[in-house]
Amino acid sequence: xxxxxxxxxxxxxxxxxxxxxxxxxxxxxxxxxxxxxxxxxxxxxxxxxxxxxxxxxxxxxxxxxxxxxxxxxxxxxxxxxxxxxxxxxxxxxxxxxxxxxxxxxxxxxxxxxxxxxxxxxxxxxxxxxxxxxxxxxxxxxxxxxxxxxxxxxxxxxxxxxxxx
Amino acid sequence: xxxxxxxxxxxxxxxxxxxxxxxxxxxxxxxxxxxxxxxxxxxxxxxxxxxxxxxxxxxxxxxxxxxxxxxxxxxxxxxxxxxxxxxxxxxxxxxxxxxxxxxxxxxxxxxxxxxxxxxxxxxxxxxxxxxxxxxxxxxxxxxxxxxxxxxxxxxxxxxxxxxxxxxxxxxxxxxxxxxxxxxxxxxxxxxxxxxxxxxxxxxxxxxxxxxxxxxxxxxxxxxxxxxxxxxxxxxxxxxxxxxxxxxxxxxxxxxxxxxxxxxxxxxxxxxxxxxxxxxxxxxxxxxxxxxxxxxxxxxxxxxxxxxxxxxxxxxxxxxxxxxxxxxxxxxxxxxxxxxxxxxxxxxxxxxxxxxxxxxxxxxxxxxxxxxxxxxxxxxxxxxxxxxxxxxxxxxxxxxxxxxxxxxxxxxxxxxxxxxxxxxxxxxxxxxxxxxxxxxxxxxxxxxxxxxxxxxxxxxxxxxxxxxxxxxxxxxxxxxxxxxxxxxxxxxxxxxx
Numbered sequence: 001x002x003x004x005x006x007x008x009x010x011x012x013x014x015x016x017x018x019x020x021x022x023x024x025x026x027x028x029x030x031x032x033x034x035x036x037x038x039x040x041x042x043x044x045x046x047x048x049x050x051x052x053x054x055x056x057x058x059x060x061x062x063x064x065x066x067x068x069x070x071x072x073x074x075x076x077x078x079x080x081x082x083x084x085x086x087x088x089x090x091x092x093x094x095x096x097x098x099x100x101x102x103x104x105x106x107x108x109x110x111x112x113x114x115x116x117x118x119x120x121x122x123x124x125x126x127x128x129x130x131x132x133x134x135x136x137x138x139x140x141x142x143x144x145x146x147x148x149x150x151x152x153x154x155x156x157x158x159x160x161x162x163x164x
Numbered sequence: 165x166x167x168x169x170x171x172x173x174x175x176x177x178x179x180x181x182x183x184x185x186x187x188x189x190x191x192x193x194x195x196x197x198x199x200x201x202x203x204x205x206x207x208x209x210x211x212x213x214x215x216x217x218x219x220x221x222x223x224x225x226x227x228x229x230x231x232x233x234x235x236x237x238x239x240x241x242x243x244x245x246x247x248x249x250x251x252x253x254x255x256x257x258x259x260x261x262x263x264x265x266x267x268x269x270x271x272x273x274x275x276x277x278x279x280x281x282x283x284x285x286x287x288x289x290x291x292x293x294x295x296x297x298x299x300x301x302x303x304x305x306x307x308x309x310x311x312x313x314x315x316x317x318x319x320x321x322x323x324x325x326x327x328x329x330x331x332x333x334x335x336x337x338x339x340x341x342x343x344x345x346x347x348x349x350x351x352x353x354x355x356x357x358x359x360x361x362x363x364x365x366x367x368x369x370x371x372x373x374x375x376x377x378x379x380x381x382x383x384x385x386x387x388x389x390x391x392x393x394x395x396x397x398x399x400x401x402x403x404x405x406x407x408x409x410x411x412x413x414x415x416x417x418x419x420x421x422x423x424x425x426x427x428x429x430x431x432x433x434x435x436x437x438x439x440x441x442x443x444x445x446x447x448x449x450x451x452x453x454x455x456x457x458x459x460x461x462x463x464x465x466x467x468x469x470x471x472x473x474x475x476x477x478x479x480x481x482x483x484x485x486x487x488x489x490x491x492x493x494x495x496x497x498x499x500x501x502x503x504x505x506x507x508x509x510x511x512x513x514x515x516x517x518x519x520x521x522x523x524x525x526x527x528x529x530x531x532x533x534x535x536x537x538x539x540x541x542x543x544x545x546x547x548x549x550x551x552x553x554x555x556x557x558x559x560x561x562x563x564x565x566x567x568x569x570x571x572x573x574x575x576x577x578x579x580x581x582x583x584x585x586x587x588x589x590x591x592x593x594x595x596x597x598x599x600x601x602x603x604x605x606x607x608x609x610x611x612x613x614x615x616x617x618x619x620x621x622x623x624x625x626x627x628x629x630x631x632x633x634x635x636x637x638x639x640x641x642x643x644x645x646x647x648x649x650x651x652x653x654x655x656x657x658x659x660x
Contacts, residue, residue, distance in 0.1 A: 007589045011333055018340060027353045036619040040351035043607045044343045051336040058329050073588070074387035086384045094577045101570055110560060114553050120383045123549035133550055133557075141561040149216050151565040 008059030015051030023048060076122075090120060105156030107164045110138045172516035176524060181221055185525045188225040189532045192232020196252075197240050198546060203233030203251075205378075207491045208371045209555065211498075212562030219499035220514050224521040226495055227475075230488050231283055231529055234431055234468050238275040238460070242268055251431035251470075254439040254463035261455030269399035274457045275464045276533045277406060278413045282465035284526040285417035286424060286472030290479070291519050293425065294508075297480035301505035306613040307623050311633035313606045316427040316483040318637050321595040322644035331595045334586065338596035341369070342603025348611065359571040366494035368563050368575040369600055373593050374487070375559050376580025379552045381587065401457070409461035412442045416462045420469020425476045430486040431467035438466030472522055478503050479515065483602070487594045490601050 027041040075083065093116045100109040115134035123130065145151040155164060175181075188210070195206035206229045214222035237252030242259030255275060262271040304312070321331030344354045345363025355361040381387070416438040423434040442462035443452040452459045474485045475492075482504030484490035496503050501511055508515055563576045586593055599606075610624075617623035625634060 003589075007591075010589065015336070022354065026356065028351060030349070030351055033349070035615055036617075037349065037615045038611050038619070040347045040349065040353055043610070044340060044353060047336050047339045047343070051333065051340070054329060054333045054336060058333065061329070073385065076386040078386070083384050087380070090380060090383050091581070094581075098570065098574055098577070101573075106564065110557060113560075114557055117379065117383065117553045117556060118549065121549040121552065122386050123547070126547070126550060129550055133554060137554060137557055138561075141557060145561055145565045149565055152568060153564070154570070 002062065004062035005059065008055055008062050011055030011058055012052055013055075015048045015055055019045060019048035019052060086120065090117075093117065093120070101154060101156070103156050103158050105159045105164050106153040107138055107142050108156060108159055111135055114138060168512060169516055169520070172513055173520050175220070175513075176224075176517050176521045181224060181521065182524070182528070184217075184221050184225050185228045185521065185528050186532055188228025189232035189525065189529050190536065192229040192234075193236035193239070193533065193536075194232075195229070196233030196236020196238075198548075198551060202374075203230055203237070204374050204487050204491065205555070206230075206233045207488050208367075208374055209558050209562065211367050211371065211491060211495060212566050214495055215498060215566055219496075219501055220517045220521065222499060223492065223495060223518055224525065226492055227471075227518075227522055228525050228528070230492075231279075231468065231471050231525060232532075234471055235276065235279040235464070235529060235533060237467075238279070238464055239272065242271045242275065242460075251435050251467035252463070253432070254435050255460055257439070257453050257463075258456045258459035261453070262457070262460075265455055267455070270401055270405075270457070271460055273399065273401045273534075274405070274409065274460045276530065277401065278409070278416065278461040278464035279468040279533075280526055280530040281413050282417040282420050282467070282469030283471055283529060284523070285414075286421045286469045287519070287522045287526055288472075289421040289425070290472040290475050290522065294476050294480045294519075297476065298505040298508040301481050302509075304629055306609040306616065307626060308629045308633070310606060310609040310613055310624060311630045311637075312481060313483060313602050313609070315633045315637050315640070316477070316485070317595065317599055317602060317606075318640050319427050320486070320598045322640050326590065328641070328644040328648060330589075330591045334591045334593065335595040335599040337591075338599025339603045339606070341596075342600045343607070348608055357571075359569070364575055365567065365572055366498070366601060367566055368572045369579050370491055370494065370597050371559050371563060372576040372579025373583040373597055375555055376576070377583035377587050377593075379556050380580060380584040382548060382552050384584075405457055409458045412446060412458050412461045413465040415441065415445075416465030417469040420466035420471075421473040423466075424470030424473030424485070427477050427483055427485040430474065431470040434470040435463045435467040438462045438469075475522075479507060479518075480505065482507075482605070484598055487597055490594075490598045493601055 023041050023045050027044055029039050029041060033039055078086075093113060097109050097113040100112065104112070111134055114137065115130070118130050118134060142153055146153065191210070192203065192206050195209075196203055207226050210225060210229055214225060217225070234251055238255045238259065241252040241256035242263050245256050245260040259268075259271045259275070262268065317335050318332075321335045322328050341364065344360055346352055346361060352361050419438040419441065420431065420434040423437060424431065439452075439459060439462045442458060443449045446452070446458055448456055448458055474489045477483045477485050478489045478493060482493070482502065484493045493503055501507060501514060559576060560573055563572050564570070566572065583593055586596070613623050614621070617626075624630060
């Protein structure tokens, strides 16, 4: 499917979901509205309906007035499947990071995430810099924010006995 | 008034404020000099640190970062032909050929002189025009404010990205996200989790949207290439060379100041416009693109010339003209200051401090840039594979420290993914952010206007001011659609 058509479909689907499913379910109307004040769902519903109209326009243009090809996105030449795999890996890293905070604490979790991200960028040289960035930078930042700004970073259930 | 100005001058001229501004300018130049790192990123990354500062120093820090990064973009544009920021794209056209001729130092010096001049003139325009505009704005009510914000949003949507339609879609997404949380009458909307009842904070949304997609792009696409950096070589700009470019610098500064004051235009468009104008009117026009100092002067004076001017609509009307001023609007609000006409009545001392601080920062930009040109030239060499993860670390620590909330960190990461998705679909991020920040005010003014008029929508076109804004909105839409049709025809002709 051409990208402009897919884009139009995604836009219409997202705003339609919001207008017809999310707004009725998650924007409750109060029993009493003072004076002539519009209800709380008026604005999100209006924006969603405008969004549907814009998406439909984008879809129409994509189907009936095809533009010349959009500039390709610059990549390292990897296959789409490989890039999708990298994206999935990154999402997994983000989720694991959020899950790890209560278990391993903020410091250890950020160290793991940084190391993971550096390796995911394909960087294999500069080993000392990688180590400094993954292990040294989080310690420095935690010390700075804790001592200078008084931020209390969460300690992990598993790492609490070790002090972080 | 004189007493207030003098007391503001004394308040600004403290060692702490000067150090903050110097740090901001240096930080901005460093970030701006690194390809892929933008002024927006510099300002957004600094935002969490401003939570712990007084209002004026915090805004001065952000302004200094903005100015520094706009100038810093020229460093990598000249040395490695990769503009650090979009507004320095024209600088690369003449800067890199000069660097290849062994005159990189000369090019960097001309960029600095032009940037400082443009910046100073821009600040003067801010001082002279913001207050009168604010006085005018005091006479307008909710319907007029609604139309004004709609105009700003339409303009930003029109000039961001390659399509008006996608700009409007982006703005609609931002408006929708801004509705999350408690509304003006106490109803909770889209509160999927208890954390969402208070709404989404500005900082994680904007930092996630602008800083993280670069990291995700680097991990997923791995398209990072670095050019060989040129050495500085010949350093000085002669008096004759400077005087030869002075007319272009002044013209570029005025172009930057005028275009910067119009919401949605910003430094990049000002630089392109000024470069084109200089090429057309200069007797050296034929040398543009081959290593002409005047080309650098035109581009740099205009892009820095827009910096101060973008603050005019922000301070006077409370309407951000571009993403960076959108971030600054967030910073103002976090500090308990609401930009707009009332700011000139309730916080005039802070306004004077800010204006004086901005003038001082122009002078500091000159000395800070001059003193550390050689050092800044080296930052263009830092590999993005190390730099981008460091940005992620700064984002995570910075966002967590604001409210000690893991939820905000989750919002940061989710917004990064949203920003990446928008990049893949060619949906510009700038209208999203401006709409997210303006959304609550836009809705509040609309609902107030409707409540006052007993639900009559015609209130939105009930006064001459609303008519003027409606006409401006139609004008911007027609102009943008016309531009897109012409561009599309040209592309089709080229394709055939």
